[in-house]
Amino acid sequence: MLFGRVKGTAVCTLKYPGTEGLKLLIVQPLNKRLEPLGPLQVAADTVDAGPGDLCVMVRSREAALAMPLVKFVPIDLALVGIVDELEVRPDSSFDFTLKPGRNAFT
Amino acid sequence: MILAKVVGTVVTTISHPDYKNRRLLVVQPLGLEGDKPDEDFIALDNTHAGIGDTVLINREGNGARQVLRNPDACVISVIVGIVDTVYLETG
Numbered sequence: 007m008l009f010g011r012v013k014g015t016a017v018c019t020l021k022y023p024g025t026e027g028l029k030l031l032i033v034q035p036l037n038k039r040l041e042p043l044g045p046l047q048v049a050a051d052t053v054d055a056g057p058g059d060l061c062v063m064v065r066s067r068e069a070a071l072a073m074p075l076v077k078f079v080p081i082d083l084a085l086v087g088i089v090d091e092l093e094v095r096p097d098s099s100f101d102f103t104l105k106p107g108r109n110a111f112t
Numbered sequence: 113m114i115l116a117k118v119v120g121t122v123v124t125t126i127s128h129p130d131y132k133n134r135r136l137l138v139v140q141p142l143g144l145e146g147d148k149p150d151e152d153f154i155a156l157d158n159t160h161a162g163i164g165d166t167v168l169i170n171r172e173g174n175g176a177r178q179v180l181r182n183p184d185a186c187v188i189s190v191i192v193g194i195v196d197t198v199y200l201e202t203g
Binding site: 091 | 115119120122128131138140143144151153154164165166188189195200
């Protein structure tokens with residue numbers, strides 16, 4: 007699951023059956039520092055996100071499972087949460103490397 | 113499953129019912145020295161982990177659905193354990 011910023015909407019009159027009524031939003035995937043991560047994508051909305059909202063997104067099969075009614079639809083990205091608060095500590099306060107031998111973490 | 117460090121917390125009051133306003137944590141995978149660390153991502157907290165904890169994460173939807181006991185859960189990454197020690201063979 008990852009972050010996404012809503013950038014716009016996509017309206018499709020002709021769609022795959024079962025995806026009628028799903029709101030499609032243009033999103034910019036982001037990393038933990040909220041920097042862009044790859045190109046814009048289209049996500050199906052399940053939480054009524056609006057333009058500019060920072061959201062939590064889920065990819066692949068789980069995105070189709072997030073759909074309210076028909077869960078067997080060709081949807082591979084869905085918005086599943088609107089972020090209200092986000093706290094991310096800087097990388098400097100962590101050590102992400104696994105060293106040979108014993109790594110005690112607690 | 114992968115080893116990762118919890119580096120942040122995400123609060124979402126409006127979220128999909130499968131998430132039941134559970135805590136979402138921002139995690140950064142661990143790697144060997146000299147490796148470029150993988151991308152960070154978000155995982156659903158199932159073990160009350162906090163920032164700074166080293167955790168074990170299941171990154172496959174089916175496992176997540178079993179952990180959450182919900183056959184239709186739209187969750188991929190779930191924290192399934194808090195790691196105390198990792199012993200890495202040298203060589």
